[in-house]
Amino acid sequence: MAKAAIMGIYGKMTDTYIYGQKLSVNWQGVSDIETNSGFSTTGYNSTSSDSGAGNFYDDPYNQTTKWQTLYEFAELASTAVDGIRNSPILETRAAEMKPLLGEALTLRAMAYSELVKFWGDVPFKREASKSDLTNVYMGKTDRDSIYAGLVEDLTEAVNYLPWLKSNAEYSTSERISKAFAKGLLAKIALYAGGWSLRDGNLFPNADVEHHPTIQEENGYYVGRVKNWRDYYQIAAQQTAEILGSSAHPHALDPSYENIWKTVCNLQQNTYNENLFEVAFGLGNNGDIGSLMGYEVAGNTKYGSRGFGGSYVASQAYYFYSFDRDDSRRDVTLSWTSYASTNKETMKTDALNVSFAKWRIYWMSPSYLALHKTANSRIATGVNWILMRYSDIYLMFAEAQSKLTSPDxxxxxxxxxxxxxxxxxxxxxFGAGSLKIKQYDADFFNAIVNERAWEFGCESIRKGDLCRWGLLYEKIEAMKKTLCLMLDNKVPVTIFDKTYQPSDFPQTIYYKFKDAEFIDQKSINFYTNLGASPGTEYQSASWFTKSIVKPTSGTSMTYLDTPTRVLLAATGINKGYDYSGFLSSMTNGGEIQANLAQYTMGNKNCNYRQFFSIYYEDIFESRGYLTNSYGY
Structure with a gap:
């Protein structure tokens, strides 16, 4: 019975409003490397969609940002925890029962950590609901108390859980094992010690330090606990214990590409890089790949339906942040798409670069067979990777360097x-490459950059930026730099790299390596060639050329494109003024006039990273709950 209860909780995680779609796809939101359903002048500030919420606009009537299913997840886990703790066989069959208790505690921590990540202070209890409802109706618990409780639970859980593959019961990354629980403990500790928007009206006596540069508005401020170093010590210790242990099978897959080929093909990673994967069933649940990934048009050899898309996509700024020799670049991103002509075509839109970790030609034969005859979207069955071994290395590097030094x-x-x-x-970069040691001299900046390159489209970046206190700063840097790249008249800095205007080509030349696929190495991404390299090459105008103001005609692309960029994520802060920035751009006055017709800012506070609580949940709380942050 106990195992069946735990399996039921795993099943719950596949719900659309948990990892089936919302947490893995829709709620990734805008960051400096990800966009939410692209850049838009219409849906960017919608308060009834995931698109608007991804740009940090929301309200209590938005049905797409409800927490109900996550609370159902938490309740199932709490019920399992209580049931196992009260079981008469907990001690007599400890070898069987205590790992199950460890799983239940970890699953509950997952549920509440996601609730805090998306809503901030929320109702929190570490017991199942009582039949008389005496512990059901409650107000918000401050996040510091929640995080302290989750750290306590996970500290207990890691002692019960076995390492992956140490016994037959825990032989797959679809079950929680010790390394993931320790990694989750480290990640929650980093969040607990990080920055976040706080409601000083509701919790006026919180013992926290205020962010030195983000301005408080209407009692809402960005703060972090004063003992943040204690949490960083937990993160450093937990990750160090994983890295220093020989008892587990986890290692980095030598091939970054193979991580994604393997998961797309519904296989387990040979090197056990993936510490935990949310398990989905082909044809039953999960939209991983079908809503974000390498773009395939309809009516191809793969079937009448397309694949991939822009629910989560990227842009030229992120592409050019990579070193040209970084093997992760062309695995993570693709400027090519698969057309109905059954061959690739070159894309040139700087605002729509596809994430490509999920590709139709890496999918399992069983999925391809279903997709070929489908007239509606087929659940891919591709697992959602919640944590990889590289995250352990980088969390350790971040936490330990803050406590001691990088060396x-x-x-x-x-x-x-x-x-x-x-x-x-x-x-x-490959063993022996000199570029392994070529990164930002500021070690923290190096970590910030490396996590962007390693974890693009894995629902990690926005949370990282939030806890670092860099959400607004990094998104604005992306937006302004992207506009300057389009203007193409001054040098731009992207992460740790500086590009001159001449570094961006006016025309892209490329050739095919076979009848279907473009040779990625043939593309002159970093060189402005004067002419075609050969007769086998095709060409396309690059983004630097495609939005130049026309000398005739009615095209407004030169105005609309930078306007769309600047409108992105403008729900974060109270207000926005781009007039000073635009004054330096070629068509800045016209862009400013065009931008003036649109609403920007949430009018209430800065750094509004959280969703609104749904109105029905407030109504049914019997007066215990109200919204914060101006919602």
């Missing part, structure tokens, strides 16, 4: 933060 060796891990960072970079 101080941690005896438990057997390495320094710098060595951990370079271990991840070694896979990206």
């Amino acid at each position: 101080a060796v941690n005896n438990v891990a057997g390495m320094s933060p710098r060595q951990a960072l370079e271990k991840v970079r070694e896979r990206a």
Whole structure:
């Protein structure tokens, strides 16, 4: 019975409003590397869609940002925890029951950590609901207390859980094992010690430090706990214990591409890089790949329906943030798509670069057979990877470097933060590459950049930016730099790289490597060629040329494109003024006039990272709940 209850909780995670779609796709939102359903002048500030919520606009009547299913997930886990704790066989059959208790505690921590990530302070209890409802109706618990409770639960859980493959019961990454629980404990600790928007009206006596540069508005401010170093110590210790242990089978897959080929093909990773995957069933649940990934048009050899798309996509700024020799770049992103002519075509839209970790030609034969005859979307069955081993290296590097220094060796891990960072970079560039050690001199900036390159479209970046206090700053840097790239008259800095206007080509030349696919290595992404390299090459106008103001005609692309960029994510802060920035651009006055017709800003507070609580949940709370942050 206990195992069946745990399996039921795993099944719940596949719900659309959990990892089936919302947490894996729709709620990734806008960051400096991801866009939410593209850049738009219409849906960007919708308060009835995921698109608007991704741009940080929301309201209590938005049915797409409800927490109900996550609370059902938490309740199932709490029921399992209570049931196992009260079981008469907990001690007599401890080898069987305590790992199940560890799973239940970890699953509950997952549920509440997601609730805090998306709503901030929320109702929190560490017991199942009582039949008389005496513990059901409650107000918000401050997030610091919630995080403290989750840390306590996970500290207990890791002692019960076995390492992956240490016994037959825990032989797959679709079950929670010790390394994932320790990794989750580390991640929650980093969030607990990080920055977030707080309601000083509801919790006026919180013992926290205020962010030095993000301005408080209407009692809402960005803060973090004063003992944040204690949480970083937890993160450093937990990740060090994983890195320093020989008892588990986890390692980096030598091929970054193979991680995604394997998961698309419904297989387990040979190197056990994936610490935990949410398990889906082909044809039953999960939209991983079908709503974001390598773009395939309809009416191809794969079937009448398309694949991939722009629910989550990227842009030229992120592409050019990569080093040209970084093997992750062309796995993560694709400027090509598969057309109805059954061959690739070159895309040139700087605002719509596809994420490509999920590709139709990597999918399992069984999925391809279903897709070929489908007249509606088929659940891919592709698992959602919640944590990879590279995250352990990078969390260790981040936490330990803040506590000591980048070069101080941690005896438990057997390495320094710098060595951990370079271990991840070694896979990206290949053993012996000089570029392994070529990164930002500021080690924290190096971590910020590396996590962007390693985890694009994995629903990690926005949360990282939030806890670092960099959400607004990094998104604005992306938007302004993207506009300057389109204007193409001044040097731009993208992460740790500086590009001159001449570094971006006016015309792209490319050739096919076979009848279907473009040779990625043939494309002159970084060189402005004067003429075609050969007769076998085709060409297309690059984004630097495609939005130049026309000398005749009625095209408004030169105005609409930068306007769409600047409207993105404008629900974060109270207000926006781009007049000073636009004054330096070629058509800045016209862009400013065009931009003036649109609404920007939430009018209430800065750094509004959270969703609104749905009105029905407030109504049914019997007066215990109200919205914060101006909702």
